[in-house]
Structures are given as structure tokens and as C-alpha cells.
Amino acid sequence: DAAGTRNFSLVAQAGTTTFRSGVAAATLGYNGQLLGPALRLRKGENVAMHVQNNLGEDTTVHWHGLLVPAEADGGPHQVIAAGARWTASFTVANAASTCWFHPHAHGSTGRQVVMGLAGLLIVDDAQMARSTLPDTWGVDDLALVLQDKRFTAAGQIDYTLSASDRTNGYTGDVLLVNGALAPVWRAPSQWVRFRLLNGCNARALVLRLGNSLPLLQVANEAGLLAVPVARPSLALGPGERAEVLVDFSAMPAGQEVPLYASTAQGGMGMGNAAGATEVEAMRIRVSLPKQSNSISSPPNTLPAAAAVVAGPGAINRTFRLDGGMMGGAFTINGRSFDIGRIDFSVPANSVEVWTFTNATNMAHPMHVHGVKMSMLTRAALAPPIYEQGLRDTFVVEAMQTVRVAVQTAEVASATPLMFHCHILEHEDAGMMGQFTTL
């Protein structure tokens, strides 16, 4: 019923952004010049997302991580032509989590994201409210969209792809935080929550704080972990998210804590091998008093959603990640994406085991639309706690095998859902397939 539906409006449009003083760079944004709003959704509510495409070219808006009907997913089949309007209506089914939205028109995803199209979807639920995590938006709950970009000598965003970019994915030489270069955020001297999104097209990021402050991870892509895990540093592949708590209460007033991001090759080796340096992404200046609603200590356990469990008879489906040799495209089971080909079908409301074997010499962050997923094994071992909990994106390292339990939506649909590498140049070049839930 319309009265029980909350409406959101997004206008995809061209604008300009000043990254370097004196230069207005052409950018794209939702409802603004660059990036988009953070849309706050509540589990169980009905929403209607109205999207107006003022880009002058095709686009789509995909709700990355949201469990929505396939027709509302915003993948390559839900193209919004230039000048057209599209409405996605759905009931928010996810547990509390940090998701995001971005374009997904096949072949132009990478460029449209680099030009600025991406926004956050913050899902709240009653369980999260009871778990007493910091949640005063912008005060003790800060979302960071991390994205690298490359600029021309004239200061415009450069999305020309070299042969190396086509193989490794687009990498920039500048890391932006919420569209800004090296911003400073004023934090209260207390426990603070950061919602981290690796919104890079291709770079894996390893994040750590200065002053040896640990990151207490409480959530990954699709919701809370069972227990908080203290991490000296944290790696995020493209498309992955994490939520962490940090205790600034012992910092002297005025202390500045850098957030460092390293794009080093190694365990998470993606992107440009030359980018093996650590950059200061931003600074946190601890200069505000402790807020009255500050948490005094983090919870010991968290109300994590139940993992997806595959029964002993579950169907096992295998995905071999291949290609990339001699500048050729990467493939899944030897095939490139064909929008007219359904690769397979999984009945609605069923659980399968999906085994991803990476036969290439680089990592691929794999993402599946419209399913609940839990990791079963990485390199034949049980995953660490911070990789447990529900996922929608997970990195498969070079020459590695990762197994996940996948649960399809309750309602069957003939509209295809995507599974793909979230290195957007791999996806645009066809490292993607599609399935239905008939």
C-alpha cells in the first residue's frame, strides 16, 4: 500500500568538482556533483527508489548487497535510457549493514563509477539497535568511501585504459575519501564507528590507523560478525565493506591520527604492482568532547545473522576463473558474459555450495547478486571470524579456491541475477555470468 512506502529520489547527473584548486573537473553524481547521498533504510520497510537518468547515456542503478527481487536489482537488464525514469520497489530484507549503490550498465560500469557515480545504503534493524554500537551519524558513526582516481595534466578525471589497466583493472594515483583528497575529520574522544567501503574499481586496500590504534571489526559486507575482532590492519577488496570501532578516548585533545591505506602487492595483490606504497588517506583530529550518548565499551558479542548452512546433499557448482593471458579477457568457466545467455538456474529458496577456483595469477573479488552467502572455506581452511557472517563479495586470491554456501531468494524469478568479478574493468570486459531462480 502506497501509504506504507517510503520514497527516495535519485537523479544521475553531470556536474563539476574541484579536486585541485582552480580546476573544475567534469564529474558525475546522484543528486549532486559527485558521489551520492547515503540512503538510510530500515529492515522490513517498503521503499520505492525513483531514479531519473540525466546523464545523456544509458545507466542503471544497482543496490549492491540488497536482497531485492531480480527486476528491482538494477543490473544490466534494468537499463535506464538517457532521459528516462525507473522505479525500483522492494521490501528491505537485509539485516543491518553497510551496502552501496552504483551503475551497472554493461560495458560502462567502470567509467561511470570512476566519474563519480556511487552512494551508500545504510540498513538499520532492531537487532543492531540492541547491539549498542555507536550510531550518531557523522558524530560517532562515520562512513568512508575510499576510491582511487587518475587525473590528466589538465586536472580532468582520466579514464583512458592502458593495456595494463585492461588486465589489472583501472588504478589511480590519488586516493580520495568521500570524494576529497586527504580530508581531516574532527572526532569526539570516545568509541567511534567507521563504515568502510572499498569503492575502487580495481585496487585492494590495506587499511590501518596511526598511533597503533587497533580496528575492532564488528561487521563485514552483509552484517554483524558474531564477536568483535581486533585487527591491526584490515584488507578490503573492491566492493567489500567492513565496520570497525576505534577507541579515541585515551588520545590527548588535538591529537591527529592518520588513516593509512596501502595498495601493496602481496596477499591482496590486485591492481597496479607499482602502487606498493602506503598513503595517508585522511586524518582524524580528536578534538570534540565525549558525547553524552557515547558507548563506554564495545559489546562482547554481537547479534549476527545466522550463517547460510548447506546440507550434505547440497548441489556443488564450480566456477573456474581463468584467462588474462596475453592481454586476453578473464573468463568464468571459459566463457565471457553474454546478456542473452543464462548460465544456469538455481531454484528459489535453495542452498548450494559454490566453489570458486582462481586459475589466474591475480586476485579477483567475486560478487553475487540477490543471494545470502557464507564462506565455508578459503584454501581448504575454515575462514577466520572476520570472514564469517553473511557476505556478498569476497576475494579469491591468485591460484586459490574459496567455497561459499549460497541461498537464493524465496520468490522465483526469470529475471537474471549476476555473478561477477568486482574489478570493474574485468566485469565490463565480460568476467560475469547470470543465473535465474526458476
Ligand code: C2O
Ligand atoms: Cu557492486 Cu554487480 O555489483
Ligand code: CU
Ligand atoms: Cu551487486
Ligand code: CU
Ligand atoms: Cu577479476
